[in-house]
Amino acid sequence: MSAAGEFVDATLQNESTWERAEADLHRVGGTGLVFYGASVGAVRGTIRDAGRRYPGLCHDEITLLSSELWAEPVFERRLAAIVLLQTHVRLLRASDLTRIEGFLRQAGVPALIDPLATDVVAPLITALPAGARGRALAVIGRWATEPGAGPRRAAELVRTRLEPI
Incomplete structure (x- = not known):
């Protein structure tokens, strides 16, 4: 995984709680999805911080990172992929x-x-x-x-x- 992908994944795990993970599992459902327990705000903040840490990502880097994040069936990683694409929709x-x-x-x-x-x-x-x-x-x-x-x-x-x- 890329350095940016590792940063996002590690940050999401650090921002998580087991209580939120359990609550999200019951709220969102999703057979086969794993939940770290990071809030939506933490997901958005992580993508914002990744943008600051890895500035100037081009189209190919954005789409690759979104695929890296999506590759694991983890709700917060997939939500982070969506937020990343949202943030860079003008490049798509x-x-x-x-x-x-x-x-x-x-x-x-x-x-x-x-x-x-x-x-x-x-x-x-x-x-x-x-x-x-x-x-x-x-x-x-x-x-x-x-x-x-x-x-x-x-x-x-x-x-x-x-x-x-």
């Missing part, structure tokens, strides 16, 4: 929808699907030029017919967010 490209689709297939819980759809995918599509936006909307249309609940839910949320466009 239409081609990143493939990676995000994989995240949606593995998310398993609305607490990860919803912010990924509304805070990453919708702003990404909104920022695309017209031609690329049309292709991205075709991808969202395909997600709406997928057998997996994650992509279907995300497609519904993205379409709702983009209705005024």
Whole structure:
């Protein structure tokens, strides 16, 4: 794992409590997810601190770090991946929808699907030029017919967010 990934993971573990982990497990659910017990504020602060510690990350480094964080089925790591993408959505490209689709297939819980759809995918599509936006909307249309609940839910949320466009 990259130095930035190790920093994020270690910080999230240091910011955790077993009481919060247990409470989050009951609140969020998620078969197969592990919970460190770090708060949403701690996740956001960790990504902010990672940005200060590792300034100037480019598109490829951001997407690689998001994949590193997502690789383990740990709720806070996956939430940190979402916050990272949210923070750097201006760097994302239409081609990143493939990676995000994989995240949606593995998310398993609305607490990860919803912010990924509304805070990453919708702003990404909104920022695309017209031609690329049309292709991205075709991808969202395909997600709406997928057998997996994650992509279907995300497609519904993205379409709702983009209705005024």
